[in-house]
Amino acid sequence: MSCLGERLTALVDGELGHDERDRALAHLAVCARCRAEAEALRGLKSRLRGLADPPAREGADDLPTGDFVARLKELGRQTPTAPGPDDLPPPARPSGGMTHAPARRRGGDRVSGRSHRPLDGPARTRRHAAVTAAAFAAEPVGWPDRSGQARSHRRRYLAVGAVLFLGIGTASYFAGGEQDAPAVNPAFDRFAVEHALTSGDVPITDPLLQQAVQTSPGP
Amino acid sequence: MTARTWAALDKAVLACGLAGVLVLACALTGDAAVARRAASDPEAVRLLRDAAEAARRVPYEGVQVVTTWNRRGGRPVTSRVDIAHTPGEGTYVGAGAGARAAYQSDAAAGHGPLTGFTAAMLELLTRNYAVVRADDSSVCGRAARVVEALRRDGTPAGRFWIDAETGLMLQRELLDGAGRTITATGFDQVRFTSGGRPAENTPARGTALGTAAASPTSNVSPWADRLDPAELGELRDRGWPLPSALPDLMLSDARRSTTRPTDGTVHLTFSDGLESVSVFVQRGSLDEERLTGWNRTVTKGDTVFRRQSLRHWAVWADDGYVYTVVADGPEGTAERAVDALPHGGGGFSTRLRRGLHRLASWGDPFG
Incomplete structure (x- = not known):
């Protein structure tokens, strides 16, 4: 915990008054530890702010991160294909927190003094829904193609049935040939x-x- | 008149025309119906029915002749047999000197020689023909009442002479559409014996029939294994091609030569009460080399061997079965029967169906 304690968080959030803000900034000028913590907090805030943005339009770059996609794909069984131009970024990163930030950003939502809380409840829900929808919309995504498997099963059954029908028909045709009947008087x-x-x-x-x-x- | 008036007039004329047609149709139909209802003379039917009882009751002996006139005015074919009947016993039938006599007991005779009609056959006859009295006549020097069986067009198809004194049927004939006799069966000579002790009525010694009757004779009766509809259906399920009817003829009798289900010959008799056609069906192929003297014809892809003598015969093999048709009456009856029976077997569907049956039977552990 820093020397400033909660005031450091309030300073990063811009919630300190004018005098307290000056005193906190004066302390940061002489305290390297508090200074580093403040930087970390700012970085975290900026990333959180990026997640709290409205749902992305199609083709936007604020799509689920790679580790999230990787976790989705682990749930299913699919063959990964090359992503399209609007597809998710390649899931090369291991899971474990938000480590990758989108390279491009629309609207330039920078960390600013705007006082808004990052990722409150409803926004988080909307964001998750958007991510899930985007994840499923991309081809292919982690869920299995059940309709395709059902079609292949039907084709298999039809093929087996056709083979059986033809086999029985052929056997019947040959078995039904006239056998040598004894001559009668x-x-x-x-x-x-x-x-x-x-x-x-x-x-x-x-x-x-x-x-x-x-x-x-x-x- | 206006167009509307003309249209109404047209409709009225059309309606009147239709009504007139309907009235005419009803009149004609009514006349025909009346004719059918009054078709058979009850007295004539009674004479035929009583002839069967007379054949069991009356002791007689004599010579019966069967004559068939074939088409194209050929020489008629005749066969003569000696016959003697003993009431309470049966009938001896001998084919001539040295021939073994055939014996048919009264108990077994359901439809013996000139015995008249059984109830079933009489019902068939009255259904298909009008049985009426004709002018009395005489045959074998004896007065006889004459009964005719008329077709729907009024032409006689059969004629019967019944002894006025004993009620025994003395002769019967089958006629074609032009009134010509096709087949005649009847007594050429007849003597009514005393009817006393049965021994007095056995064929006289010294006659051919008497000599044969004194020695063991062959008991003649049709095949004992009668087939009911269920058994016929079972045979059909096993692939036997047994028709249930022929054109204008109904199945009147069904028998089999053996009781074994897989062997033997099935004998189906089809009749309209007057004409009879027998169809014999047996499994196998036909040894054509033994059919010398028969006429080779082709019917629906099959080689049919035909012969006309006392009766019309036709033999052919099709799809693993041999058919033999024996027909009385006009030649057309035999031809229609032959046409109606299976020909040209071995088609794709037939072969497929037969193969499925065989596969199923091979796979049936209880078959």
Whole structure:
């Protein structure tokens, strides 16, 4: 903790009165430790102010940092592709705090004396929503392409079904070929008697039939 | 008149015309309906029904002749048999000297030689024909009452002579559309015996029939394995091509030569009460070399062997089955039957269906 304590934070936030501000600045001139802490606080404030800016328009450079994107991608299973011109910066940085600040900044929002609190609750929520939407809008993002997988499954099932259908059809066609059926000799003499008996005629054989066909035993 | 008036007049004329057509149609239909209702003479139907009972009751012996006149005015084909009937026993039928007599018991005879009509066949006859009385005549020197079966156009399709004294059917004929006799079956000679003890009515010794009757005869009866609709359906499910009807003919009898489900010959009889067609179906291929003397024809891609003698015969093989058709009546009846049965088998869908059946049967552990 610095010599000034809370007053150092108030000095960086511009919340000190005129006289107290002069006394704090006079102390910073002689105290290197407080001076370094003040610099750190200013740097932190400036980065926080950058996060508290309104949601970025498409193509803006205030997109999620690399470590955030890396964490998103770890949640899913996807193949990383080359980012487009509006895509996120390459997720090369390891996670662990806000270490990378966007190289370009729109609107030149510099650390100033404006008294506004960085990242209060609603702003943080809006920012997270914007980040998530931007992250998902980029191609490809960390979430798996479920619709594509479903389509590939359907194609696989259709292919298997078609193969089965064709296979069964081909097997049926070849199995249905006429096999060698044994030659039979219809027993015409017996058939003649059967016909007569069931149709109400005299049970006799057909004489001319017997002359034309070798008599065969009954079936 | 104005256009509107003309339009109204047109509509009125059209309406009157339609009404007139309707009245005419009703009149004609009504006349036809009246004709159908009055088609069969109950007395004529009774004579046919009583002929069956007379054949079981009356002792007789004689010679029966079956004659068929084929088309194109060829020589008629005739077959003669000796016949003797003993009430309470049965009928002996002999084909001539030295021939083994066939015996059919009265109990087994459902539709024996000239016994008249069974109830089922009589119902078929009256459904398809008008059964009416014709002028009395005589046959075999005996007075006979004549009954005719008329087609819808009024032409006679069948004629029956019934003995006025005993009620036995002495002769029956099938006629074609022009009134020509196609087939005639009847007594050439008949003698009514005393009807006393059964022994007195057996065929006289010394006659060919008597000699044959004294020795063991072959009991003639149709195949005993009758097929009901469920069994027919089961056979069809196994691939047997068994038709349920033929053109203008209904299935009147179905039998099988054996009781084994996979073997044997199926015999289907189709009839309209007057004409009968038998279809014999058996598995296998046809040994064409044994069919010398038959006429080779082609029907729907199949080689059909035809023969006309006492009856019309047609034989062919198709898709693993052999069909034999035996038909009475005009030649057209046989031709229509042959056309209606399976031909040109082995098509793509048939082969596919047969293959699926076989694959299923191979995979069925209980089949």
